[in-house]
Amino acid sequence: DTGVSQDPRHKITKRGQNVTFRCDPISEHNRLYWYRQTLGQGPEFLTYFQNEAQLEKSRLLSDRFSAERPKGSFSTLEIQRTEQGDSAMYLCASTPGGREVTSSYNEQFFGPGTRLTVL
């Protein structure tokens, strides 16, 4: 399977614990995005990387959240001191990046998501 993969698919944790999620984008996709989706809502942008550089962060990304993409391939999203309000589906997406690469500019391909439940 050459799509975007995420691990774990489900995570249940207690309030105050730290959690880390992993995303593997489609091979050779330069851009990687993180979104959060709560029940009954559309995904909301959190942050994105161009290769290993984190270029934008949403104001939704509080200080308890940190994302990395150290080698420009996979990415991790860590949430420290989880709160019940962090319960959501965390989605990762990737694109080739750059107008010259594809006519479907910024068409984002999503992974299966990690569903986080904070008790």
Add this chain to the structure above:
Amino acid sequence: ELKVEQNPLFLSMQEGKNYTIYCNYSTTSDRLYWYRQDPGKSLESLFVLLSNGAVKQEGRLMASLDTKARLSTLHITAAVHDLSATYFCAVDASGYALNFGKGTSLLVTP
């Protein structure tokens, strides 16, 4: 702040009927995407609309974009049960973040 509004949010329709889902957005953009999401699943890309007047069709679904009206439509023709899902439109006004609507939950009944 870019706002993306879909309507209706819930739609129950009989098999064989036609219907249109509307997506309005609040800022200038010529890049709009439609996604499908099944319960508990991730998002599947359906259509990419990159210019005013763009029209794309796939099976019983047809999407169009009017950038002057800031409006996209997703038209369903002769609905079948397999089309039951949640449909999202997403607007790209920044070059990176997609701004999604709340989604239209579609249920096709016999």
